[in-house]
Amino acid sequence: MAISLLLHDTNVKRVLIDPGSSVNIILLRVLNEMQANDKAIPKARSLSGFDNSSVFTKRDIVLTTFTEEVIKDTKFQVLDADMDYNIILARPWLHDMDAVPSTLHQVIKFSSQWGIRRIYGDQQASRNYFAWSHSDMTGISSEVMTHKLNEDSLHPPVKQKKRKQGSFKNQVIQDEVQKLLKIDSIREVKYPDGLANSNTVVVPKKE
Numbered sequence: 001m002a003i004s005l006l007l008h009d010t011n012v013k014r015v016l017i018d019p020g021s022s023v024n025i026i027l028l029r030v031l032n033e034m035q036a037n038d039k040a041i042p043k044a045r046s047l048s049g050f051d052n053s054s055v056f057t058k059r060d061i062v063l064t065t066f067t068e069e070v071i072k073d074t075k076f077q078v079l080d081a082d083m084d085y086n087i088i089l090a091r092p093w094l095h096d097m098d099a100v101p102s103t104l105h106q107v108i109k110f111s112s113q114w115g116i117r118r119i120y121g122d123q124q125a126s127r128n129y130f131a132w133s134h135s136d137m138t139g140i141s142s143e144v145m146t147h148k149l150n151e152d153s154l155h156p157p158v159k160q161k162k163r164k165q166g167s168f169k170n171q172v173i174q175d176e177v178q179k180l181l182k183i184d185s186i187r188e189v190k191y192p193d194g195l196a197n198s199n200t201v202v203v204p205k206k207e
Helices: 028-034 092-095 125-130 167-182
Strands: 003-009 010-017 025-027 041-048 052-069 070-079 087-089 099-102 107-112 115-120
Touching: 003 087, 025 028, 025 052, 028 070, 028 125, 041 070, 092 099, 092 125
Parallel strands: 010 087, 025 070
Antiparallel strands: 003 010, 003 052, 025 087, 041 052, 052 070, 099 107, 107 115
16 A cells, blocks of 8 residues: 655655565665755665565664654665665554554554544555556566476376366356457467366456
């Protein structure tokens, strides 16, 4: 979920709320634009991602966040890198705010002396960085995601019997295939020796 946030004395857009992250992050270029770099304290730290990759931050900084009249001094790790978001607000900020985020409803709720306050997500910013339809997924590099059939010469493929689908499931399959063909996400290939698993399993999508 992306929001806008008043930080220090600057209204910062493209702020990602990420309950899965353990540290708050601000980009070095954002800090420079805010002219607050002199407040940073040199301190090296290694951060690991879910894919075991690592990035290094070299500075810490404490900046004041202003959220619906609630003021908090928030510690950030300064990252000199390129990413789509200017700031990542993680669990420490959420816990300090006693905030509960809902990605489903695109809102953050937290209590204050004035009652329950809400911060609504910037849906336009979210649309810019997430895929909402098949057509939003064009141009994905094969280095990011690809599907391959691994074959072993010692174990030749065995063609399975064609499994009949009901009329409704068959229509769902045809619709999805046409969507992917239309955006060149898949292409038709022929395997005369059969496939290890050629039957389609249809799983209902949860709303």
